[in-house]
Amino acid sequence: MADQSIEPALIIKDATKTFGKKTAVDHISFDLFPGEVFGFLGPNGAGKTTLIKMVMGFIRPDEGTIIINGFNRKTHYEKAMSSIGGIVENPEMYANLSARLNLKMYARLHDNISDERINEVLEMVGLSERADEAIRKFSLGMKQRIGLAQSLLHRPKVLILDEPTNGLDPAGIHQLRDILKHCAHEEGVAVMVSSHLLSEMQLMCDRIGIINKGKLLQICSIEELMNQANGSIYRIKTSDPVRAKKILSESYDHSITHLTADTLDIEIDESQINECVRVLINGGSDILGVQKVESSLEEAFLEITGGGIDIE
Numbered sequence: 001m002a003d004q005s006i007e008p009a010l011i012i013k014d015a016t017k018t019f020g021k022k023t024a025v026d027h028i029s030f031d032l033f034p035g036e037v038f039g040f041l042g043p044n045g046a047g048k049t050t051l052i053k054m055v056m057g058f059i060r061p062d063e064g065t066i067i068i069n070g071f072n073r074k075t076h077y078e079k080a081m082s083s084i085g086g087i088v089e090n091p092e093m094y095a096n097l098s099a100r101l102n103l104k105m106y107a108r109l110h111d112n113i114s115d116e117r118i119n120e121v122l123e124m125v126g127l128s129e130r131a132d133e134a135i136r137k138f139s140l141g142m143k144q145r146i147g148l149a150q151s152l153l154h155r156p157k158v159l160i161l162d163e164p165t166n167g168l169d170p171a172g173i174h175q176l177r178d179i180l181k182h183c184a185h186e187e188g189v190a191v192m193v194s195s196h197l198l199s200e201m202q203l204m205c206d207r208i209g210i211i212n213k214g215k216l217l218q219i220c221s222i223e224e225l226m227n228q229a230n231g232s233i234y235r236i237k238t239s240d241p242v243r244a245k246k247i248l249s250e251s252y253d254h255s256i257t258h259l260t261a262d263t264l265d266i267e268i269d270e271s272q273i274n275e276c277v278r279v280l281i282n283g284g285s286d287i288l289g290v291q292k293v294e295s296s297l298e299e300a301f302l303e304i305t306g307g308g309i310d311i312e
């Protein structure tokens, strides 16, 4: 976990952006620290990309202050931008050139990037072996890694990636996680990633900020979020879930979260599961199986964001 007594690498204060009548980002404030991976989590339309575009200098905030590595984005734009790296949309690359040549071309936009640094970032993203192949031969995951290498070239203090796991398979997500953790924990970069999937952020991030409808609702560690989830969800398989539900409702304090033709999900503490099954059997239900469904972390997230998608 990052040391929060040190200077933040990125300070966002009251950032606000309105499109017509729509407030996409509504007075968002938080600090990002060197050495941490911060997950910016929210459903579709929450305002993640808009905030990231403001921080990366692509769009201007209507209100608020953004300070990157001590430089105010408004008054010292170039210095602020020189400390940041990231990917918002797919980075432009020359498909017919090799990965290494693409990085060389990109390096010319910055001062003093050595061939050694290019080798270093290729190594970091695990592409040293394929560095001299044309990019058009790369898979989506490899292209994403080259994009990441590109954004790391100038040793940014802040690295921001918008939905970096999009389109990656589980192995790709695992690799990305290792690369980002390495950047943050070993090299002291302040890393921020956005996602609408809590499960993907769970293992990648030290802290997460939950955003919905343009507002930052909460900042917490994954553990804190877990603690907010009341108990866990257990799935009980039975031939007659409606009957089981009735038996439970007569004699047991519980919360049933989901019902199918042959299962019912119940939110309950582990210590109560024995008693719950006993009540069902005594009531005449048949129990065909009991299984712990993922922790109720996803549920806690949905609860905080009010259940999801902001559809206009």
Ligand SMILES: Nc1ncnc2c1ncn2[C@@H]1O[C@H](COP(=O)(O)OP(=O)(O)OP(=O)(O)O)[C@@H](O)[C@H]1O
Pocket (backbone or CB within 6 Å): 019, 022, 023, 024, 042, 043, 044, 045, 046, 047, 048, 049, 050, 051, 196
């Ligand atoms: N250029 C724009 N013009 C008008 N409205 C916009 C513009 N960009 C974003 N919005 C609106 O702002 C809100 C936030 O959009 P944003 O793209 O930031 O969400 P997001 O959290 O990145 O969503 P997703 O998970 O779908 O990528 C949405 O309601 C969107 O329609």
Ligand SMILES: [Mg+2]
Pocket (backbone or CB within 6 Å): 048, 049, 050, 162
């Ligand atoms: Mg987005």
